[in-house]
Amino acid sequence: MYATRTRRAQPEPFSMRPGIADRLGLPYMDATLSLAAVALAVFGIFTLEQATLNDVPGSPGYFVDRQAIYAMIGLICMYTLARIDYSRFRELRVGIYTFLCVSVSLVFVFGFAARGSRRAFDLPFFSFQPSELGKLLLCLALAGFVIDGARRGSDWQRTVRYLCLGLAPAALVFLQPDLGTSLVYVGITLAVMYVGGVPWTHFAAIGAALVAIVTIVLAIAPAVGVPILKGYQEQRLTSFLNPSEDPSDAGYQQNQAKIAIGSGEKTGRGDRATQTRLDFVPERHTDFIFAVIGERYGFMGAAFVLSLYALLIWRALRIVTLSKNSYGTLVAGGIAAMLLFQVFVNVGMNLGIMPITGIPLPLLSYGGSSVLATFLAIGVLQSIHMQARLSQKGRFAW
């Protein structure tokens, strides 16, 4: 249904010399997608400024300034990537995949440890977290493998191959340990396979296996004395089911976030916000930034942000259908799933309906790696959109 409407929408201007906007490629990009992304980033910076005024003594703008710079760089990267034909990434899939695996492995050697896990490299001015960029790289590489392997082996062989290709980096990230991001990898893998046409029966089998694994990890393995998850991970994963059980530990954060959001009511508490201003909600500039929005701007603000995300994901899904080739379809599908998964898990965590997994909220949570990776992903979406438009233009112009 989208396809018919868009084809009607673009009458080609007849001119010898393309205008400046045309040469910048702006008419071929998805303006709504860009606007939604920029709006989210701006809203995020605005919220961050209010939430972190007193976090770093002596420099109230510590987080905001950095986040603004990350967003600017992200925008430039997005635009640059949009101008590149994404189809090239398909040829580079083996290189991209290798880079992904090596970069997430290198943190074991060179990474610095923050709160018990090694996730990032300490570069000058910036600590780079390869697993964030890895989300996009996984979309690009895996989609390539799926297209490439289309005619080799039986359905089952292919399903297992893709699954292994996707789960290998997920396992590396899990070992960092970064449970949340590794779950995003799993989500991307499943989404690419799903859009790629893996039979429903296979998904049923995978689903059954997942249930079995969760049971083993959470119930059976600890019972026989072989804990797979670290204590805090298991506690976070299970405490949301019964948050009032122990308000002092893992459930405490979530309980405080819930109180913060609830206390925002319909219109928000603005500067009278206490939960997120007085340290009750931890990690309020990263994992729990949605709680800040909920408390300060109430249902209006939170619903506005959610709507922007819905817009973002709708445009991503639309690009899935628009893509000129299957590779673009799969990449866009992976990116759409990545965004959806992160938004749902993070916001759900803030609202007390999902476990605490440490997944950042795209474009809003503080963190250069996450912001850059998200803008790059949107850049790839734009590139797919642009190539589709250009090929249509060719068709029409002919």
Next chain:
Amino acid sequence: MYPSSDKRDSQTEGRLNLRIAVFGAVALALFAVLFFRLWFLQALNGSEYLAEANNNRTREFRVSAPRGEILDRSGKVLVDNRTSLALQVDPDDLPPQPARRRAELAQLAELTHSSLKRVQTLLGEQAELAPGAPATLRNDVGHYLVYYLQENQDRFPGVEIQPVFVRNYPLGTLAAHILGNVGEVSEKQLKEDPYRDLEPGDKIGQDGVESTYDQFLRGHPGLTRVQVDAFGQPTQRQRPFSKRPTPGDNLKLSIDYDVQAAGEAALAARGLPGGFVTMDVHSGEILGVGSFPTFDPSVFTRPMTQAQVDALIRDPISAPLTNRAISGLYPTGSTYKLITALAALESDVITPSTSIYDGGEITIGEQTFQNAGGAAFGTVSLVRALEVSSDVFFYTLGWKTWNTGDLQRWSHKLGIGRPTGIDLPGESEGLLPSQKWRNDLYREGETERPWSAGDNVQLAIGQGDLQTNPLQMAVAYATLANGGTVVTPHVGLQIDDPAGRVQREFEVRPQRSIRIEPQHRTAILEGLHNAAQSPSGTSFAVFGNFPVDVAGKTGTAQRPPNPDQSWYVVLAPYPNPRIVTAVTIEQGGFGADSAAPAALQILEAYFDKHSSGSAGPNGGSPG
């Protein structure tokens, strides 16, 4: 089912559209869940959460645990705790406006007889040490001030009256030197091992048994998470403790209240600086140890005035904080003769029947040594020499052993000039002069002459360079009395939990054992018994009528330019002593003049209590 190539054709198109539609539907459903949940939290239950947020201002800080009590051996309380009201200021609850904040602090400063500047400095320091925790402006706030502040609560936001535990001494100055005091852990101590897990502001024992047994007495602080509403009032939902403080265990001392009190009274009655120690000769348990002048340990629980500080610390002569019984450095006079006698007997210099002619003086080399008071006792054996305290007899022993090292070896075995290992801080090591010691000094040019016979002759009667204290003498006497066990003196007996159940009994091992010929012991004890209780004995005037048989030796130490120092060391009951008492009184004159009567007072107190159980004079004793 998989796409056959990168080209999108109509067959895959249809299948794909279905999948995208499902994808979209899932996305829609997920967003719907989020929206509904958001609506549920914010619109439907928002007011409840808002109320919760307003009530929800929690803070967590440490609550100090009450320290354990210190008891005497019968369970009499020597130290317990009282609650004192402390005026605390919570900086978070002070008015945010600088002017109003300043005004309130100024008013508080006036009420607590402090200055605005001092209050502000105090708050600043506290903010650095423990941000968010209330700062204590003043301890021991009077009730009138408490009432005033509580009635005017609205004028003093952020001010709290908090009960805190403070040491209480129901018996006043009794045992002040043993107990020590409690104070805030210093920055330096925080880096030392036993105090590593403490935090600034925590209190620890700073002296005496409070310090030695701090780990048992201290307890473990609790944590309290206080939830207060926007007006600073505790809410219904507060949980008083997230971790309850564990009170410290009680420490039972071997101190016998009656002995301790008698000893302190005896010293106080003389009015001169001095010290005493009474100890069980078999176990090393100390029944009483004290020093005069003493001090009131409760002064450390309150802020001190300059006059108090001066009286305690700056006065070098009376030095009330010094425990003279364990950290004094004195020559002992004739009480040392027990050690000289034992050394001579065990080194076969003499036998118990060896006689020496005492003509009132003896000339060794160019020096002539005289008996005290110019007396001459004729031909004396060991027992008689101890009874009348013949100096010439012991001068002779010192002369005979001047370069053999026998006297030093036996003095060292008995613990002279070395720490006893008592469980109280501040023990002095003392000095046992020896040939090697003086010759080493001479070689380094720090003294004008090498070791000579005269040095050993002086040591034989407890004079010269000898420096020791009543505790070391008590241990030496106890070793002879118990037949050769050098006990480790101690005051700690056992640890009880707050409910009184025994947690741990200290088993203090003796320092070492030495071999003493039983007949030598008998001879020396007989000499000391005669000295105390035969009519020609040196302390007969004091102990002649004492109903219990004792063995005691006077000592008169010359400490020019000061008057003589009085000593008395007594073992009781004779011939199988259970306890030893050593008393010294600076400037107290002849041994029988002041130290012996003081010792008598202590023994009276002890035997008043114990005579009913044992068989009185000459009664047998266990072991």
